[in-house]
Amino acid sequence: MKLAYSAASPYVRKVMIVAIEAGLDSKIEKLPMAVRPDQPNAALATDNPLMKVPTLVTDAGDKLFDSRVICAYLDGLNPGAKLIPESGPARWKALSLEALGDGMTDAGLLVRYETALRPKELQWKEWIDGQTKKVMQGLDQLEKDTSVLSGPLNIGQIAVVCGLGWMKFRNVFGDVLATRPKLAAAIAKLEERPSFKATVPQG
Amino acid sequence: MKLAYSAASPYVRKVMIVAIEAGLDSKIEKLPMAVRPDQPNAALATDNPLMKVPTLVTDAGDKLFDSRVICAYLDGLNPGAKLIPESGPARWKALSLEALGDGMTDAGLLVRYETALRPKELQWKEWIDGQTKKVMQGLDQLEKDTSVLSGPLNIGQIAVVCGLGWMKFRNVFGDVLATRPKLAAAIAKLEERPSFKATVPQG
Numbered sequence A, B: 001m002k003l004a005y006s007a008a009s010p011y012v013r014k015v016m017i018v019a020i021e022a023g024l025d026s027k028i029e030k031l032p033m034a035v036r037p038d039q040p041n042a043a044l045a046t047d048n049p050l051m052k053v054p055t056l057v058t059d060a061g062d063k064l065f066d067s068r069v070i071c072a073y074l075d076g077l078n079p080g081a082k083l084i085p086e087s088g089p090a091r092w093k094a095l096s097l098e099a100l101g102d103g104m105t106d107a108g109l110l111v112r113y114e115t116a117l118r119p120k121e122l123q124w125k126e127w128i129d130g131q132t133k134k135v136m137q138g139l140d141q142l143e144k145d146t147s148v149l150s151g152p153l154n155i156g157q158i159a160v161v162c163g164l165g166w167m168k169f170r171n172v173f174g175d176v177l178a179t180r181p182k183l184a185a186a187i188a189k190l191e192e193r194p195s196f197k198a199t200v201p202q203g
Helices: A010-021 A067-077 A088-117 A125-144 A155-170 A181-190 B010-021 B067-077 B088-117 B125-144 B155-169 B181-190
Strands: A002-005 A029-032 A055-057 B002-005 B029-032 B055-057
Touching: A002 A010, A010 A067, A010 A088, A010 A155, A055 A067, A067 A088, A067 A155, A067 B088, A088 A125, A088 A155, A088 B067, A125 A181, A155 A181, B002 B010, B010 B067, B010 B088, B010 B155, B055 B067, B067 B088, B067 B155, B088 B125, B088 B155, B125 B181, B155 B181
Parallel strands: A002 A029, B002 B029
Antiparallel strands: A002 A055, B002 B055
16 A cells, blocks of 8 residues: 655544554555645645545555545454444544544644745734634543543544644644643543554654 | 534535435434634534534434534434445545545635635735645546446535535636536536435525
8 A cells, every 4th residue: 555645744643543553554655745735746636636645545546535534444454443433322422533633633734824834914813713713622622521532542532642743743832731631641641552652743 | 413504514515415315304403503714603612612514413412523424424324325335445435535525625615715704915826726726636537537426326426516516606616617528417417316406505
C-alpha cells in the first residue's frame, strides 16, 4: 500500500496509529507530500482530486480517502481488537467522538490557515472567533466527561489525541490543557501508548 | 429521533435522503436551526460543541454527528437495500466517493463563506482559487468516469448529488455541468428519484 503522507498532519497520524495498532505499518510505503491550501499539489491530484493527505492507494490500485475511510479500511484488516466497534451504541459513540475530534481539528486548521498563511491585512476576526469557539466548546465538553477517553482504545480517542497533539505542535491556541486538568490527564495517559509515541507530529 | 435541521444544508440533505430511503423519515422530528460560522448558534452547542447541522439525538438520547455518522446509523436501521455496502471493494469505493462529494462540498462552502459572508476587502484570491481547484478537479474526475454514479444507489452518489445540488442552489461556481455533459446526465438521472426530489435545497 502507498500512503500520501505528511509527518505534521493530524489526519495522517490517525491513519498511522491505526496501521501500527493493526500491525500493518510495515506494509505501508510513505510518500511525503507538501500540502498547502493556497498552493495546490498537482502530483497528489491524480489519486485524489481534493489534493489532501492522507490518500491511500491499495495493492489492488484502489484510491481511498479521507482519513476516516482509510482508518476504517485498515481496521477491517486488523485481526486483533477493532478500533471501530462493529455494532451497537459503542460504534456510534466512537464514530461521533471521531467526528468531534476531526471537527475540532478542522476548525483549528482553519484558524491556522487564517493566522499563519493568509496575509495579515486580510484576516477576519469573526471567522477566527467562530472557529475558535467550536474548539473550546469541544475541549470543555471533554473536560466535563472524560469517560469517553478511557476504556478500550477506539478511533474517537485517536482522533481527539491527534487533533490536540497537532494544535499543541503548531501552538494554534496556546496551552489549552492548562485549565482543563482532567482532559490533560486523560490525554497524557493515551499518549503513553507506543503507537502514539511513534507518531508525534514533526515538520 | 430529533434532527437539528436546515433546509439549505447539503449535509442535512444527505441525512434526509438516507432517512427516506430507509423509510424512517416519519420518525424524525426536524428542529430548524440557523447556522453561520461567524454567528455561533448557542442552542445547538448543547448537543454538538461544533454547532453544526445535522446533529441527531436518538430516542435513547445519544447525540450523533456528523452527516457521515448519522447516515451510517440510519442505514444500519434500514431493513432494505443498504446504501453503504457492508464489505468488500464496493464498501471502500462508496465511502471514498462520499468523501469526494463531502470534500467538494466543504471546499464549495469555504468559497461561499469567503465570497458571501466575509467582508469584500478581506477576501484572499489564492484561497478562493485553491478551494475552487479542488471542486473543479473533482468534477473533471467524475466527468471522466461516471460509472461510479450508476448501479445501485449508494452513499457516495448521494453525497455527490447533495454537494452539486447545493452549489447550484447557491450559484457558487455558475453552471459547472454545462461543460460536463456526461456528469450532467448522470446527476439528472439520480435526481429523478423521489428521495432526491423531496429534499431539493430551500431557504
